[in-house]
Amino acid sequence: MAAEKATALVLRTTDYSESSRIATLWTRELGKVRVLAKGGRRLRSTFESALDLLTVASIVLLRKSSGSLDLLVEARVVERFPRLTRDLKALYAAYYVAELLGDWTQENDPHPKLFDEALDALRTFGSPEVPTAARLLRFETVLLRELGYAPQTERCAVCRQTIPQASEQAFSAAAGGFVCPKCRNGRRGLVTVSRSAWQALRLLEGAEAEDAWKRIEPAEQKELRGLFNHYISYLLGRRPRTMLYLGE
Amino acid sequence: MGREAVGAVARLMTALGKLPGIGPKTAERLTHYLIAARPEEVLELAEAVRAIKVEIHPCRQCFNPTEGDLCHICSDPRRDATVICVVEQPKDLMALERATSYRGLYHVLGGRLAPLESLGPEQLTVDQLLRRVQEGGVKEVIMATNPNLEGDGTALYVSSLLAPLGVKVTRLARGLPSGSVLEFANSQMLSDALEGRQTF
Ligand SMILES: [Zn+2]
């Protein structure tokens, strides 16, 4: 059993017994881990505040052999996101981030870039500078890229030809991106989006400048929300539980 | 002991072992205690356990478990009906009753808003709370949900629905450690949190 240090975001906790809890943590160093925290339910326990949902904690854990839970031996609060308790939209976006990270990433498969992106998103949700809806779309774009599902935008996801400019573009979740007019024929499950939403998606991917996505208009945010709901539900094989709280 | 007795003993031990905080050892000890105890004592316990499910149901107004139509708090004319303290669970209500000198009424939500656990607003008694406030006479609603993210989120959600009704909404002061639960707070902390409540 080796002791390891990590920075962790708390994604979920469930009571295991009167005095211990099981926590699902998304760590920068180790990816997702499931740990047993003994004495975690009592108020004075050192774990109590550090294991609150969506808290960033500095942890020490004892890694067990495969098949059994790691043991949490230390957890200290590093950061909380107070805006989440003042802005419902921000809170719902944060729950959705937690669900995607918890259900979509594998245990012991670290993605430091995605970790940093998630923390930055949680910090920004509810801030007056960036609309929460746009910040969430940006997080999802990075998540899709990190997990290998970045949607094809410039070239047809089927034939790889450059997609011609048009007032509307067609997206195929099964193909993993936009498809050209030729490949649309006979293809089922297509979702149509406006040219401006298609361009907004390219901004989210950082095709122009790193923070050009902050300028996406509400109409495009709404259209892309619908597109991502469709694509992510398709990839997960179900609708995320927290998705219905995101609105349009 | 006959075979039936063994069966009953085993059944009791299994049942006791399902209670929170009671492991197999304690379940065995309690079982042997009950076997040796006076019949009146044991039957009184059995009756009390039975009554909890048969005679107890949520108060028509505040959803606190009660035997009557209205609970002893709602039916007490000395309580201040202009203030409603909103809690997640009956055990939170009991903690506040024990620890503080609060004289208003309560509303038990029956849980928390936890979208990650598929616990939505439809599982809570929010509509009934809104109706109580709409009926008039309520001046202040105190949000006394747990001081953790889901508790704070529940308070935020409920207060967003109360806001248009023009009632004053307050939240327990943040003396309680973040990420904790009310039930484990001590009396002084709870009194201070209630005394120092702030407008939401
Ligand atoms: Zn094509």
Ligand SMILES: [Zn+2]
């Ligand atoms: Zn009552």
